[in-house]
Amino acid sequence: MPATPSRSQNTSRRVAAPVAAKRDLDAIYGILSKTYTTFDETDDPWMTNGLSSTPFKSLVSVCLSTMTITKRVVNAAVPLYEKVSTFEELRDLPDDELRRIIKPVAHYNRKTKNLKEMARQIIEDYGGSIPDNRDDLIKLQGVGRKCVDILMNFTLSQDSIAVDTHVLRVLNRLGVVDTTSAKQAADLINAQTPARHKRHAHEWLIQYGMKICVARTPKCAHCPLTKHCDWYAEHRAA
Numbered sequence: 001m002p003a004t005p006s007r008s009q010n011t012s013r014r015v016a017a018p019v020a021a022k023r024d025l026d027a028i029y030g031i032l033s034k035t036y037t038t039f040d041e042t043d044d045p046w047m048t049n050g051l052s053s054t055p056f057k058s059l060v061s062v063c064l065s066t067m068t069i070t071k072r073v074v075n076a077a078v079p080l081y082e083k084v085s086t087f088e089e090l091r092d093l094p095d096d097e098l099r100r101i102i103k104p105v106a107h108y109n110r111k112t113k114n115l116k117e118m119a120r121q122i123i124e125d126y127g128g129s130i131p132d133n134r135d136d137l138i139k140l141q142g143v144g145r146k147c148v149d150i151l152m153n154f155t156l157s158q159d160s161i162a163v164d165t166h167v168l169r170v171l172n173r174l175g176v177v178d179t180t181s182a183k184q185a186a187d188l189i190n191a192q193t194p195a196r197h198k199r200h201a202h203e204w205l206i207q208y209g210m211k212i213c214v215a216r217t218p219k220c221a222h223c224p225l226t227k228h229c230d231w232y233a234e235h236r237a238a
């Protein structure tokens with residue numbers, strides 16, 4: 001077993017700490033960009049199942065995806081989109097039917113209420129269109145910071161890096177941040193990432209976190225970022 005990392009999976013035991021100093025993000029992204037493709041270049045199930053093929057689907061899919069693996073999101077979203085394709089249809093779908101359809105995702109009871117309220121907000125407060133700015137997106141029921149960053153980047157074409165559990169783990173191990181707070185990490189990484197890397201940074205970081213810098217035992221022997229990594233310097237380099 002590897003040594004227990006100081007910046008890694010045990011983040012739930014730490015209180016949020018200030019973010020750490022900036023690392024050589026340009027070099028890190030340069031390596032990742034040569035190692036990983038972007039989602040639209042792969043057979044990513046999110047793309048192949050059309051989960052973001054319309055703004056409506058993008059927003060609903062992102063809301064379904066919190067705390068849920070992609071396979072389960074697909075199992076809920078595909079039958080849901082056979083029933084509804086607009087916020088009006090979502091609002092009018094009976095709660096029991098919506099709950100039954102999205103049962104594959106975590107917290108489906110709460111998400112049922114959130115989706116119905118979100119549909120109502122968009123219809124009544126925003127004329128049926130998804131708002132195109134952070135301040136209004138975050139007001140939507142069930143839409144948190146990560147969802148906003150995903151929507152900004154992938155739906156509204158306003159480059160933004162979403163920080164989920166994989167991205168947060170990677171950034172902590174590298175030493176780019178030192179925080180349990182995804183919001184703090186997102187604030188820092190969005191402020192310090194060079195503009196030319198922001199569009200695809202989330203895609204590279206999440207693939208890297210799922211394939212190499214995995215939660216339980218990072219695959220450092222296959223990692224191209226060892227010389228940029230605090231965790232490696234502390235636990236593996238010797």
Ligand code: SF4
Pocket residue numbers: 173174212213214218219220223224225226229230231232
């Ligand atoms: S060397 Fe690479 S895989 Fe290992 S902890 Fe660091 S970033 Fe993760």
